[in-house]
Amino acid sequence: MHSHPHYSQSAIHELVRAYPLLKPLMALKPVTWFNPERQPLERALAGVNLTADDVADAAERLGRFAPYFRAVFPDTRALNGLLESPLQAIPAMQRAMDVRHEQPLAGTLLLKRDDLLPVSGSIKARGGIYEVLQHAEKLALKAGLLHLDDDYAKLDSDEFRAFFGRYSVAVGSTGNLGLSIGMISARLGFKVSVHMSADAREWKKALLRHHGVKVVEYRSDYSVAVAEGRAQAQNDPYCHFVDDENSVQLFLGYAVAGQRLKAQLEQQDIKVDREHPLFVYLPCGVGGGPGGVAFGLKLAFGDAVHCVFAEPTHSPCMLLGAYTGLHDAISVQDLGIDNITAADGLAVGRPSGFVGRVMTPMLDGFYTLPDEQLFSLLALLARQENIYLEPSALAGMPGPWRVEGEEQGYRERMGLTQARLSRAHHLVWATGGGMVPKEEMAHYLAAGAAAE
Numbered sequence: 523m524h525s526h527p528h529y530s531q532s533a534i535h536e537l538v539r540a541y542p543l544l545k546p547l548m549a550l551k552p553v554t555w556f557n558p559e560r561q562p563l564e565r566a567l568a569g570v571n572l573t574a575d576d577v578a579d580a581a582e583r584l585g586r587f588a589p590y591f592r593a594v595f596p597d598t599r600a601l602n603g604l605l606e607s608p609l610q611a612i613p614a615m616q617r618a619m620d621v622r623h624e625q626p627l628a629g630t631l632l633l634k635r636d637d638l639l640p641v642s643g644s645i646k647a648r649g650g651i652y653e654v655l656q657h658a659e660k661l662a663l664k665a666g667l668l669h670l671d672d673d674y675a676k677l678d679s680d681e682f683r684a685f686f687g688r689y690s691v692a693v694g695s696t697g698n699l700g701l702s703i704g705m706i707s708a709r710l711g712f713k714v715s716v717h718m719s720a721d722a723r724e725w726k727k728a729l730l731r732h733h734g735v736k737v738v739e740y741r742s743d744y745s746v747a748v749a750e751g752r753a754q755a756q757n758d759p760y761c762h763f764v765d766d767e768n769s770v771q772l773f774l775g776y777a778v779a780g781q782r783l784k785a786q787l788e789q790q791d792i793k794v795d796r797e798h799p800l801f802v803y804l805p806c807g808v809g810g811g812p813g814g815v816a817f818g819l820k821l822a823f824g825d826a827v828h829c830v831f832a833e834p835t836h837s838p839c840m841l842l843g844a845y846t847g848l849h850d851a852i853s854v855q856d857l858g859i860d861n862i863t864a865a866d867g868l869a870v871g872r873p874s875g876f877v878g879r880v881m882t883p884m885l886d887g888f889y890t891l892p893d894e895q896l897f898s899l900l901a902l903l904a905r906q907e908n909i910y911l912e913p914s915a916l917a918g919m920p921g922p923w924r925v926e927g928e929e930q931g932y933r934e935r936m937g938l939t940q941a942r943l944s945r946a947h948h949l950v951w952a953t954g955g956g957m958v959p960k961e962e963m964a965h966y967l968a969a970g971a972a973a974e
């Protein structure tokens with residue numbers, strides 16, 4: 523299926539000579555890399571066969587399903603059946619971070635609350651749910667059971683559950699994707715199995731089983747769970763495999779966030795243009811979530827938005843792939859990095875090649891941070907703002923101060939003058955935490971207090 527090159531000791535030596543940042547990366551030190559080859563959007567889009575029309579099509583599809591969500595998930599009614607999250611300023615956190623970094627941030631710190639997304643409490647409610655809806659719609663349209671102008675609330679019926687029950691959905695996941703796919707698939711009536719890696723939390727497995735999802739557990743890491751799930755699905759024509767590493771549908775589901783955020787910023791009278799830059803910091807695992815969201819943001823704001831990806835020091839797969847240009851032809855394990863992190867969803871050793879190739883020319887930079895910092899930021903945010911996130915969701919938080927303190931000539935290159943930076947908004951994408959049980963959160967807070 524996928525075969526990956528093996529690197530000899532001397533090949534790794536050569537690589538480290540050519541790419542000096544690999545040395546601190548392999549020593550698990552926090553690294554920041556600003557992409558010297560970021561392209562103007564128009565040029566970056568030239569080689570991409572996804573367009574604004576594809577994203578608009580996804581947004582329309584989600585609109586068609588809104589009556590179904592209103593009927594089935596009561597917490598989506600406030601937003602008329604759309605799955606969207608609040609955007610808020612976090613001034614107390616901004617002040618506390620200024621003190622921690624001994625460096626005041628010139629612009630304004632914002633938090634995108636995907637931890638509050640309905641159904642699964644994480645960013646995966648965007649792409650994961652979208653892909654299942656897209657698949658369900660396709661099946662029902664083809665069978666003549668559904669028409670594009672129907673009221674999709676009719677999907678909440680025994681007739682449709684029986685229909686979808688003839689099909690199955692499978693996914694390999696470290697947790698949150700499985701949660702999103704599992705919840706929506708089971709609700710629609712699909713048979714659904716989630717192939718989970720060893721690092722997946724017990725409470726996520728228990729919750730899924732409670733909702734009638736088949737959970738298959740593996741002793742190895744995420745890529746093995748994905749490969750096994752993919753192999754099993756391949757032998758079954760009635761099974762749809764959600765391929766986190768390569769899925770265009772997932773990507774488009776995430777990308778819908780771009781226009782949604784644009785509307786939210788307008789509502790809050792926040793300007794975004796060359797004179798008022800927007801920075802967005804996204805935690806990155808395999809890349810689909812941050813990649814899709816960043817794609818949507820680039821389409822919505824063009825070159826005025828600056829996207830930066832954040833990863834744990836033990837799982838810097840996207841930085842590694844983008845920086846060396848090897849993308850999915852190299853894994854962190856090839857460099858002897860262990861891919862062990864407490865940040866669920868970010869414990870990925872090999873990035874999506876599709877996302878890496880499409881998105882690297884549009885991204886401003888990448889950085890890594892240690893797990894202890896994730897925990898200490900988790901505790902700080904809880905204290906300052908009374909907001910409770912899961913560790914992964916804090917990865918974007920130090921980003922603004924990495925930009926503020928950088929010495930790689932990035933700000934000059936991008937025309938980010940002090941005047942512009944003083945008008946900037948720095949948006950940290952809080953990717954999850956809404957479903958974390960109380961006892962688990964207490965452990966996180968204790969770990970955070972110990973790390974502070």
Ligand SMILES: *Cc1c(COP(=O)(O)O)cnc(C)c1O
Nearest residue numbers: 698807808809810811867953954
């Ligand atoms: C999955 C996940 C991410 C990263 O998304 P990828 O598509 O794997 O890059 C970030 N944060 C949380 C909480 C996640 O669950």
